Amino acid sequence: MSRLDPISGFPEWTPEGRALERHVVDSLRDTFELHGFIEIETRAVEPLERLAGDSDAAKEIYVLRRLRADADDGDSGLGLHFDLTVPFARYVEEFSGRIAFPFRRYQIQKVWRGERPQEGRFREFYQADIDVVGRESLPSHVEAEVAIVMVHALARLPIPPVTIRVNSRAVVGEFYRALGVVDVTAALRIVDKLPKIGAPAVRELLVDAGVSGDAVEGILGLATVTGTGEAVEEALVARATAIGGPSESLREAIAGLRSVVDAINTAVPGASVADLSIARGLDYYTGCVFETFLEGHEDLGSICSGGRYDSLIAGGGFPGVGMSIGISRLVSRALSAGWVNVTRASPSVVVVAVNDEDGRRASDSIAERLRARGVAVEVSPNAAKFGKQIQYAERRGIPFVWFPAADGTDGEVKDIRSGDQNPANPDEWMPPPADLKPRVERR
Amino acid sequence: MSRLDPISGFPEWTPEGRALERHVVDSLRDTFELHGFIEIETRAVEPLERLAGDSDAAKEIYVLRRLRADADDGDSGLGLHFDLTVPFARYVEEFSGRIAFPFRRYQIQKVWRGERPQEGRFREFYQADIDVVGRESLPSHVEAEVAIVMVHALARLPIPPVTIRVNSRAVVGEFYRALGVVDVTAALRIVDKLPKIGAPAVRELLVDAGVSGDAVEGILGLATVTGTGEAVEEALVARATAIGGPSESLREAIAGLRSVVDAINTAVPGASVADLSIARGLDYYTGCVFETFLEGHEDLGSICSGGRYDSLIAGGGFPGVGMSIGISRLVSRALSAGWVNVTRASPSVVVVAVNDEDGRRASDSIAERLRARGVAVEVSPNAAKFGKQIQYAERRGIPFVWFPAADGTDGEVKDIRSGDQNPANPDEWMPPPADLKPRVERR
Numbered sequence: 082m083s084r085l086d087p088i089s090g091f092p093e094w095t096p097e098g099r100a101l102e103r104h105v106v107d108s109l110r111d112t113f114e115l116h117g118f119i120e121i122e123t124r125a126v127e128p129l130e131r132l133a134g135d136s137d138a139a140k141e142i143y144v145l146r147r148l149r150a151d152a153d154d155g156d157s158g159l160g161l162h163f164d165l166t167v168p169f170a171r172y173v174e175e176f177s178g179r180i181a182f183p184f185r186r187y188q189i190q191k192v193w194r195g196e197r198p199q200e201g202r203f204r205e206f207y208q209a210d211i212d213v214v215g216r217e218s219l220p221s222h223v224e225a226e227v228a229i230v231m232v233h234a235l236a237r238l239p240i241p242p243v244t245i246r247v248n249s250r251a252v253v254g255e256f257y258r259a260l261g262v263v264d265v266t267a268a269l270r271i272v273d274k275l276p277k278i279g280a281p282a283v284r285e286l287l288v289d290a291g292v293s294g295d296a297v298e299g300i301l302g303l304a305t306v307t308g309t310g311e312a313v314e315e316a317l318v319a320r321a322t323a324i325g326g327p328s329e330s331l332r333e334a335i336a337g338l339r340s341v342v343d344a345i346n347t348a349v350p351g352a353s354v355a356d357l358s359i360a361r362g363l364d365y366y367t368g369c370v371f372e373t374f375l376e377g378h379e380d381l382g383s384i385c386s387g388g389r390y391d392s393l394i395a396g397g398g399f400p401g402v403g404m405s406i407g408i409s410r411l412v413s414r415a416l417s418a419g420w421v422n423v424t425r426a427s428p429s430v431v432v433v434a435v436n437d438e439d440g441r442r443a444s445d446s447i448a449e450r451l452r453a454r455g456v457a458v459e460v461s462p463n464a465a466k467f468g469k470q471i472q473y474a475e476r477r478g479i480p481f482v483w484f485p486a487a488d489g490t491d492g493e494v495k496d497i498r499s500g501d502q503n504p505a506n507p508d509e510w511m512p513p514p515a516d517l518k519p520r521v522e523r524r
Numbered sequence: 525m526s527r528l529d530p531i532s533g534f535p536e537w538t539p540e541g542r543a544l545e546r547h548v549v550d551s552l553r554d555t556f557e558l559h560g561f562i563e564i565e566t567r568a569v570e571p572l573e574r575l576a577g578d579s580d581a582a583k584e585i586y587v588l589r590r591l592r593a594d595a596d597d598g599d600s601g602l603g604l605h606f607d608l609t610v611p612f613a614r615y616v617e618e619f620s621g622r623i624a625f626p627f628r629r630y631q632i633q634k635v636w637r638g639e640r641p642q643e644g645r646f647r648e649f650y651q652a653d654i655d656v657v658g659r660e661s662l663p664s665h666v667e668a669e670v671a672i673v674m675v676h677a678l679a680r681l682p683i684p685p686v687t688i689r690v691n692s693r694a695v696v697g698e699f700y701r702a703l704g705v706v707d708v709t710a711a712l713r714i715v716d717k718l719p720k721i722g723a724p725a726v727r728e729l730l731v732d733a734g735v736s737g738d739a740v741e742g743i744l745g746l747a748t749v750t751g752t753g754e755a756v757e758e759a760l761v762a763r764a765t766a767i768g769g770p771s772e773s774l775r776e777a778i779a780g781l782r783s784v785v786d787a788i789n790t791a792v793p794g795a796s797v798a799d800l801s802i803a804r805g806l807d808y809y810t811g812c813v814f815e816t817f818l819e820g821h822e823d824l825g826s827i828c829s830g831g832r833y834d835s836l837i838a839g840g841g842f843p844g845v846g847m848s849i850g851i852s853r854l855v856s857r858a859l860s861a862g863w864v865n866v867t868r869a870s871p872s873v874v875v876v877a878v879n880d881e882d883g884r885r886a887s888d889s890i891a892e893r894l895r896a897r898g899v900a901v902e903v904s905p906n907a908a909k910f911g912k913q914i915q916y917a918e919r920r921g922i923p924f925v926w927f928p929a930a931d932g933t934d935g936e937v938k939d940i941r942s943g944d945q946n947p948a949n950p951d952e953w954m955p956p957p958a959d960l961k962p963r964v965e966r967r
Contacts, residue, residue: 087618088567088569088571088602091567091568091569092567093565093566093567093615094564094565095619095622095623096562096563096564096623096629099563099564099565100563102565103563114871114900115871115895115898115899115900115901116895116900116901116902117870117871117872117900117901117902118871119539119869119870119871120539120542120543120546121537121539121542122536122537122542122545123536124531124534124535124536124648125534125568125634125636125648126531126534126648128531129591133591139591139592140591140592141590141591142590142591142592143588143589143590143591143600144588144589144590144591145586145587145588145604145638146586146587146589147584147585147586147587147638148572148576148582148583148584148585148586148587148603148638149583149585157586157638159531160591161588172536175530175536176538179538180538180539181919181920183905185870185902186539191568193568195588195590195591195600205567205568205569213905215905219905220905220906222881222884223905226903426562427560427562427628428557428558428560428561428562429560438665441665452558452559455558456558457557457558457559457560458558458559458560459559459560459628460669462626462656462658462662462663462666463663476624477624
């Protein structure tokens, strides 16, 4: 690795790429805030004992050590967070006396995972999380509400349409128990591997785990069910009937799953299906679970996942529903697939030319008057020939050059795209609204 | 350390504190962009060989290690960046073919320093940097320009007035050489300790370093010079005359220092003084150096520092001027000193009440109509008695509660502060502008 090579898994963007990332972050913020979510940030580190549970992510923790640590102070006992859920759970406990419940929070920060370097896997990336957490109880309609906020948020991004695939731990749990499965969590962890290893391999693992042959077929059959509305409800009831049910509670769980999918589709038509194969390996989910796929880019995996949990936070007194978007993967794909055009990297809409260095003060003053009215401006770094100063703007995609008059008065402004040049007053002139700020356009 | 204790040096804010931090970041972004600075972000890590120079900060590097690393993969060879200057220098080299010079960039990110824990020292904090970097050359007026952007940026923050103290490496270098000092850099590093250890201790260190008695007194005398305009210029020329000068180049350097201070004071009257004691330990500065102090809060140290450099970036082909604000320290002091009031933590300006769970859909629809017009809204999580739903808004500082009519039509909106309640249409109603978003007010 030369000192200048990119580091695998730690993406960096050009200024245009960063402008797209900012656009995504700002758009998500705006949607989350319109829905009353409060922003928090947590520190980048957590005590290792809190991070290193038994989830897969724990293997990938980056531990910190001071380079020139004292003898008694080797490892700091701190690791970088690998998601925003673990720190949020700790924050809720720590700040529980100072926040009002139900607590609607969003959080957009970088997280780190020490994965083996491989194509398309990031070791540093942005996540955007929303969660609603109650104290002691949380109504079930929050499951649909959180997913709806996320479909609205995703619909505003310059990305292809998404489908949120919804499953219900309650439905799956009832089914598995009715099939005689003893360790529902262990079975779910195996089913979670379906998209990676396929049904035959999952069948084998389930048999190895001691699940009976009939139950294995029941589990795999259930995982084939997808759909919306009455159709999926009927399909599930039929399957339950075939194994001697459904019980009252399974019937309710099925109706609950359908109602979440329907509510999402009411908000954004066609955005959601029930999918009984969605398992999500994490043990803490207790209600609906969500995964989200991008049309035509399913190879990215789920770009927005989450679900309902009841005992993620110590003691179980803080039930919640949360979902998380992987921003960096979206930005990376948007850049490589050319979904967007960034009109310019520079915030400046005007370069104020400089007649000669003695006249720089006059150019600065025109710039200040424009800035006072919200127009982003820079002053030419030198008093080169006007052709050179126009080139300075051109190379940066800045559409206007302002030429102060030789006597230091206001002068004229030129649209360097059309060549139009007109006298103008910096206390009044505005660029066309489309030029005022750089824009991210869908291509 | 219990699992819930705060970790010394890793600050976290309540939602109100984070709202203030966001306000500061957004305000800085706005000022930087009005001046045509382009945002970039760099990865949080750099190769250790690039971080571990001989600066003091190198001692404080946090090295990363994968928790369950393979045998051949102990340390990753990566450390967390301790400032934004080192990564920016690397970025400029790496991306030099894809950016236009002079490059005006800003960068607002967290940095990490593994310092010993102590009062008021952070191990994780936000920095906001601006730099203008040229290719091969950079005009000297950029030194004043960068400082002026920073005084404008700081003047907009809800903090006390600041003073930017300016020194010139050129002036100091010429003086030291005229005094017969051989190793100017070494002498400067000692003078940098003045505010910490005082003149007698600095005198001793200089003598120990082999500086002659006369030269030591000359160095300490020079460090007492402060002022603006003609007065400081004359004071410096008089001192130079006393030691047989000034040379033509020292005369120019003195005039240059005065002109930077004057330019800052023209932009924001009273914001700057020349201060010949400002040394800044970092070796890479070659022109003006800046430190910024907060009136009445000098104990915070410099809150915004930087200067001109000519060979920070490999090969010396990228001269630049940069300054950096320590955001977290400002936010921390603003919170502890009570400089600001955050009107509410929640972005919501309205809570839409729910008559009964069957009517939730009607409440959701009113909320969606308000959001479509940019009004941040949340729907009551339950259909409790209206008194309880009003209390929900009250506890969050949300000023309005919307009551849908029993038949699901628009209903009425109540200002819960005044008790005023009126029929309203969610396609037309707007809150008073002062209520639309949470505000950060100076107290």
